[in-house]
Amino acid sequence: MTATTPTTPTSTEKTGARTEAAADVITGARERIDALDDRIIGLVQERMAISAVIQDARIASGGRRVNLSREMEILTHYSEALGKPGTSLAMTLLELCRGRI
Ligand SMILES: O=C(O)C(=O)C[C@]1(C(=O)O)C=C[C@@H](O)C=C1
DSSP states (O other): OOOOOOOOOOHHHHHOOSSHHHHHHHHHHHHHHHHHHHHHHHHHHHHHHHHHHHHHHHHHTTOOSOOHHHHHHHHHHHHHHHOHHHHHHHHHHHHHHHOOO
């Protein structure tokens, strides 16, 4: 058996590109996606906190955690903007914000 020294992956190996130029484009674009994902996660966390304020106020007043007519508005908003996957995204957001029902 021959021992092989581990090598650092090249930029083309890391990106799947076949040229250095394409690898550079992909690496730059991935940095922007990572920054956007951080912002999206922050926005989701902010949405969860605001949703909790609403739910707590409703429950403290004697109401229920869930408000299905409002959820329908949100599902429609996302599906009109993003199509069928938008509905799934809205359902995931609602689950993050109020838990499973
Ligand atoms: O808008 C409300 O009434 C909320 O409670 C917020 C929210 C949401 O996260 O968007 C959460 C639970 C409800 O079922 C509906 C919507």
